[in-house]
Amino acid sequence: MERSGYVVEARELVKRFGGQAAVDGVDLSVPAGGCLGLLGPNGAGKTTTLRLILGMARPDAGSLRVLGEPVPERAERARARMGVVPQGDTLDPDFTVEENLRVYARYFGLHGPAVERRIRALLDFAELAGRAQARVQSLSGGMRRRLAVARALVNDPELVVLDEPTTGLDPQVRHHLWARLRALVAEGRTLLLTTHYMEEAERLCDRVVIMDRGRVLEQGTPAELVARHVEPEVVEIRAARGEAVPALPGTGACRIETVGDVRYCYTHDARPLLAALEGRGDLTFLHRPANLEDVFLRLTGRELRE
Amino acid sequence: MRRPPPPPRPHARALTVWRRNVLVWRKLMGAALAMNFGEPVLYLLGLGYGLGFFIGEMAGLPYLTFLASGIVASSAMTTASFEGMYSVYTRMVPQRTYEALLATPLTVDDIVAGELLWCATKSLISSSAILAVAALLGAVSGWQALLAVPAFFLIGLCFAGPAVVMSALAPNYDFFEYYFTLVLTPMLLVCGVFYPVDALPAALQAIVQVLPLTHAVALVRPLVAGLPPEQPLLHLAVLVAYAAAGWYAATALVRRRLVS
Ligand SMILES: Nc1ncnc2c1ncn2[C@@H]1O[C@H](COP(=O)(O)OP(=O)(O)OP(=O)(O)O)[C@@H](O)[C@H]1O
Numbered sequence: 067m068e069r070s071g072y073v074v075e076a077r078e079l080v081k082r083f084g085g086q087a088a089v090d091g092v093d094l095s096v097p098a099g100g101c102l103g104l105l106g107p108n109g110a111g112k113t114t115t116l117r118l119i120l121g122m123a124r125p126d127a128g129s130l131r132v133l134g135e136p137v138p139e140r141a142e143r144a145r146a147r148m149g150v151v152p153q154g155d156t157l158d159p160d161f162t163v164e165e166n167l168r169v170y171a172r173y174f175g176l177h178g179p180a181v182e183r184r185i186r187a188l189l190d191f192a193e194l195a196g197r198a199q200a201r202v203q204s205l206s207g208g209m210r211r212r213l214a215v216a217r218a219l220v221n222d223p224e225l226v227v228l229d230e231p232t233t234g235l236d237p238q239v240r241h242h243l244w245a246r247l248r249a250l251v252a253e254g255r256t257l258l259l260t261t262h263y264m265e266e267a268e269r270l271c272d273r274v275v276i277m278d279r280g281r282v283l284e285q286g287t288p289a290e291l292v293a294r295h296v297e298p299e300v301v302e303i304r305a306a307r308g309e310a311v312p313a314l315p316g317t318g319a320c321r322i323e324t325v326g327d328v329r330y331c332y333t334h335d336a337r338p339l340l341a342a343l344e345g346r347g348d349l350t351f352l353h354r355p356a357n358l359e360d361v362f363l364r365l366t367g368r369e370l371r372e
Numbered sequence: 373m374r375r376p377p378p379p380p381r382p383h384a385r386a387l388t389v390w391r392r393n394v395l396v397w398r399k400l401m402g403a404a405l406a407m408n409f410g411e412p413v414l415y416l417l418g419l420g421y422g423l424g425f426f427i428g429e430m431a432g433l434p435y436l437t438f439l440a441s442g443i444v445a446s447s448a449m450t451t452a453s454f455e456g457m458y459s460v461y462t463r464m465v466p467q468r469t470y471e472a473l474l475a476t477p478l479t480v481d482d483i484v485a486g487e488l489l490w491c492a493t494k495s496l497i498s499s500s501a502i503l504a505v506a507a508l509l510g511a512v513s514g515w516q517a518l519l520a521v522p523a524f525f526l527i528g529l530c531f532a533g534p535a536v537v538m539s540a541l542a543p544n545y546d547f548f549e550y551y552f553t554l555v556l557t558p559m560l561l562v563c564g565v566f567y568p569v570d571a572l573p574a575a576l577q578a579i580v581q582v583l584p585l586t587h588a589v590a591l592v593r594p595l596v597a598g599l600p601p602e603q604p605l606l607h608l609a610v611l612v613a614y615a616a617a618g619w620y621a622a623t624a625l626v627r628r629r630l631v632s
């Protein structure tokens with residue numbers, strides 16, 4: 067492991083496109099082991115941050131070490147020990163499932179019986195053993211993503227970087243992938259992933275970093291962030307058929323946010339409000355614990371981005 | 373203005389990029405070879421026999437030999453150009469293959485070097501195939517013609533660089549039409565493939581003498597015809613210079629497109 071105990075150490079990282087800063091002074095420390103989630107709305111700079119870490123974009127300012135190597139100067143050495151699942155699909159359509167893994171291993175200088183064994187193990191891991199000879203174009207979206215994850219593991223990486231690994235997948239595939247990713251953490255690898263799904267971050271990540279407009283807004287464990295930024299209980303209230311929610315007794319101790327026809331009441335004690343809602347057949351409501359999504363919306367705002 | 377971009381610095385692992393393309397080519401070898409043979413063979417049969425009937429000899433050679441030696445050289449040019457444009461662009465942009473490669477220890481310099489070597493390899497394969505057909509048709513004088521095979525590789529390398537430059541600049545596939553119409557087709561017509569360069573007006577000859585295809589044809593033709601080549605070092609030097617300049621420019625521009 068790296069002497070510092072961090073597999074990624076970014077200081078004051080800046081990346082501009084034209085005059086616009088996509089990454090604007092990011093400090094990021096990814097501890098070895100476990101999973102770190104990079105969260106942020108569309109255009110927050112998540113993909114750009116990952117590209118900087120991979121040495122696929124050159125920073126305009128700041129310093130960066132990945133697995134102890136200075137990046138971009140020695141990015142090739144860092145990448146030899148990393149696996150990458152990119153946003154979207156970069157599988158090689160000219161090859162079968164199995165050939166994708168074999169050809170990719172060659173790019174790392176890996177071949178021979180050990181690699182063949184690893185390929186078989188990875189096909190099992192991704193539950194693609196039955197499709198080893200299939201052309202990549204014939205695979206479903208879920209299979210392609212599983213193959214992309216398997217491909218990212220051919221070099222037995224210490225650090226696996228995943229850019230929105232479950233976007234566009236159905237719930238079955240998503241749960242399957244989550245289990246696979248947790249298995250990677252259990253093997254001692256470090257995961258750095260971006261996601262728009264707060265549920266995914268809460269299930270997978272020990273730590274999360276929330277970005278917006280190229281800057282880091284907040285970081286910590288999901289529970290810490292919830293405790294720090296929002297009240298522990300939430301009551302969501304909706305009126306029948308698009309009418310506005312009327313004023314209610316018992317909301318005095320609540321922090322209220324209204325989005326469209328829904329009223330969110332954040333509180334330390336929901337009992338008075340729940341008592342007031344008792345017997346109100348004209349309103350539907352949901353009482354739940356606060357979660358990371360509440361924190362995310364609190365920090366990045368509720369207005370639309372794009 | 374900034375400093376000029378540093379020269380290409382590929383590693384040995386660039387060969388894995390070349391190898392990737394060999395593996396894909398092997399899968400589709402039949403169709404690929406048919407494509408490589410098809411058009412030039414039609415030229416040889418149609419023009420060589422048809423025109424040859426009327427022309428008889430050109431520049432002291434049977435017309436079929438004259439034409440075949442021009443076509444093996446120009447085919448090395450077109451093969452490398454097609455591969456460096458359509459195939460490289462496909463891997464660079466819609467297919468995002470290079471993005472996947474750049475997540476491994478490979479660098480842009482490795483990718484460009486591997487692709488240029490592959491373009492040149494493809495030129496070698498297709499021109500050799502045509503040379504074999506020409507030999508069957510009796511257009512080749514003897515075993516000396518085998519010396520042209522390494523020249524096919526060099527000619528391919530010489531045209532691969534500019535083609536990859538076009539790919540690095542292209543907003544879409546249509547862009548390549550300009551290069552074919554403005555650069556490759558004129559060269560095909562004036563560089564001595566179908567008739568000797570001396571037939572051109574003096575002013576045009578001066579221009580033609582700096583074009584790489586002229587030197588490619590001048591190098592290959594005597595080898596195919598069984599004559600001693602004139603000024604082989606000059607022709608080699610021109611081809612090597614174009615190959616080096618193209619390699620440098622291609623690497624600099626693909627770096628700019630992929631790693632900004
Ligand atoms: N190559 C580029 N050229 C110009 N602008 C870019 C480039 N790449 C990213 N940007 C801009 O930088 C900003 C951050 O983009 P980035 O892709 O890093 O966001 P993201 O957080 O990954 O968003 P998403 O969740 O939509 O994937 C955006 O405004 C984007 O338009």
Ligand SMILES: [Mg+2]
Binds near residue numbers: 113
């Ligand atoms: Mg992104």
